[in-house]
Amino acid sequence: MSVRAGREFLAIPGPTNVPDEVLGAMHRPAVDIYTGPLLALTDSLLADMARLFHTKGHAYIYIANGHGAWEASITNVLSKGDKILVLESGRFAVGWGESARRMGVEVEILKGDMRRAVRPAEVEARLKADKANKGGGTIKAVMVAQIDTASGVVNDIAAIGEAMRAAKHDALLMVDTVASLGCMPFEMDKWGVDVAMSGSQKGLMTPPGLSFVAANDRARAAHKKAGLRTPYWDWTDREGDVHYQKYAGTPPEHLLFALRKALDILFEEGLDNAFRRHHLLAESVRRAVGVWGEGQAIGFNIIEASERSDTVTTTLVNGHDPEALRAYCREKCGVTVGHGIGELSGKAIRIAHMGHVNAPMILGTLSVVEMALAALNIPHGKGGVQAAIDWLSEQVPA
Numbered sequence: 001m002s003v004r005a006g007r008e009f010l011a012i013p014g015p016t017n018v019p020d021e022v023l024g025a026m027h028r029p030a031v032d033i034y035t036g037p038l039l040a041l042t043d044s045l046l047a048d049m050a051r052l053f054h055t056k057g058h059a060y061i062y063i064a065n066g067h068g069a070w071e072a073s074i075t076n077v078l079s080k081g082d083k084i085l086v087l088e089s090g091r092f093a094v095g096w097g098e099s100a101r102r103m104g105v106e107v108e109i110l111k112g113d114m115r116r117a118v119r120p121a122e123v124e125a126r127l128k129a130d131k132a133n134k135g136g137g138t139i140k141a142v143m144v145a146q147i148d149t150a151s152g153v154v155n156d157i158a159a160i161g162e163a164m165r166a167a168k169h170d171a172l173l174m175v176d177t178v179a180s181l182g183c184m185p186f187e188m189d190k191w192g193v194d195v196a197m198s199g200s201q202k203g204l205m206t207p208p209g210l211s212f213v214a215a216n217d218r219a220r221a222a223h224k225k226a227g228l229r230t231p232y233w234d235w236t237d238r239e240g241d242v243h244y245q246k247y248a249g250t251p252p253e254h255l256l257f258a259l260r261k262a263l264d265i266l267f268e269e270g271l272d273n274a275f276r277r278h279h280l281l282a283e284s285v286r287r288a289v290g291v292w293g294e295g296q297a298i299g300f301n302i303i304e305a306s307e308r309s310d311t312v313t314t315t316l317v318n319g320h321d322p323e324a325l326r327a328y329c330r331e332k333c334g335v336t337v338g339h340g341i342g343e344l345s346g347k348a349i350r351i352a353h354m355g356h357v358n359a360p361m362i363l364g365t366l367s368v369v370e371m372a373l374a375a376l377n378i379p380h381g382k383g384g385v386q387a388a389i390d391w392l393s394e395q396v397p398a
Helices: 020-025 037-053 068-078 092-102 119-131 157-166 217-223 245-249 253-268 271-296 322-333 359-377 384-395
Strands: 010-013 057-063 083-087 106-109 139-145 172-176 197-198 212-216 298-300 314-317 335-339 349-353
Touching: 010 359, 020 253, 020 335, 037 057, 037 245, 037 253, 057 245, 068 092, 068 172, 068 197, 068 212, 068 217, 068 322, 083 092, 083 119, 083 197, 092 106, 092 172, 106 119, 119 139, 119 157, 119 314, 139 157, 157 172, 157 245, 172 217, 212 217, 245 253, 253 271, 253 298, 271 298, 271 359, 322 335, 322 349, 322 359, 335 359, 349 359
Parallel strands: 010 335, 083 106, 083 139, 139 172, 172 197
Antiparallel strands: 057 212, 197 212, 298 314, 314 349, 335 349
16 A cells, blocks of 8 residues: 555654644744734743643743753752652653753652552652651652653552652652643642643644743742752743743744644633543543453553553553564554653554544554554454444444
């Protein structure tokens, strides 16, 4: 078959599909960065990012990807020699912690693994031990990802926040929401999150290049004493009266135009509706993978069903080459699924279901994966796509 006919499907966990309306919003001339509509645009975006994070705190926009927002979070609240606790449940919280380590922060990893979520009881126990042994505690912050796109896990941030309060520890709770914001509930203030960060290229349906940080009063108090502050990332500088200070220089105008349109689309759908859409599509993927797994060559990476995320499903391919599977999907059918990363490199594929996606896109992707499994003689249970269809038809009645 030719992949040149028809539209190719991108089913990787970022960057995700960008709506045509968002692409169109960038197709316009540049405008003055000092006066007029761009100032109002910035104000609206900062307010709506705080709305997405569900916080009364401050939001900041950076010209950077998620790694930049990691660094922005670190520099604004920590000092060299501070100690942090990183909650392992995949690759990305550990990566955030590694960024901190390279900046002079002492990093302790609360060991987990690639197949399960963080256990809040373990967090509580570690913080209680820190407080008891060090006369008030030496851990300054706790870092965790709400969804880790390497493992496909979702962590219970509300429960982790409760565990920290139960430990009566004053460490900051810092959460990576790159793969979750706009796709599932995130309640920054309600859950006791002090710093949250995200990026534009996943659930927010905008091209890569923007990232976001939100900070509450506790975080901004820590900011006043932070020794790692640098001019580009500094919150104080970005709260200045002059518009260009919001971006530490020239604003990324066309990405801002895109983000405005993407947020308008998301809010028009309604956050609750968007969360339900993501859940339904995610569960349809899980129904298909569950059936395929009856052949025992295919299986879920995350063991507990309740810990599988609504934005990406990491699927193990046992005894067969997942890259051959990906190549068939891409080269024969024009569907690109994600590859395994970190410890799962060469062992898994990742099927994304986040952002600008709907039932035809997901069912098309699943059909191609099932076709590839058959073409490559990879043992699998038959009827995975039908199981996905049956699930959706039950949940979305006439």
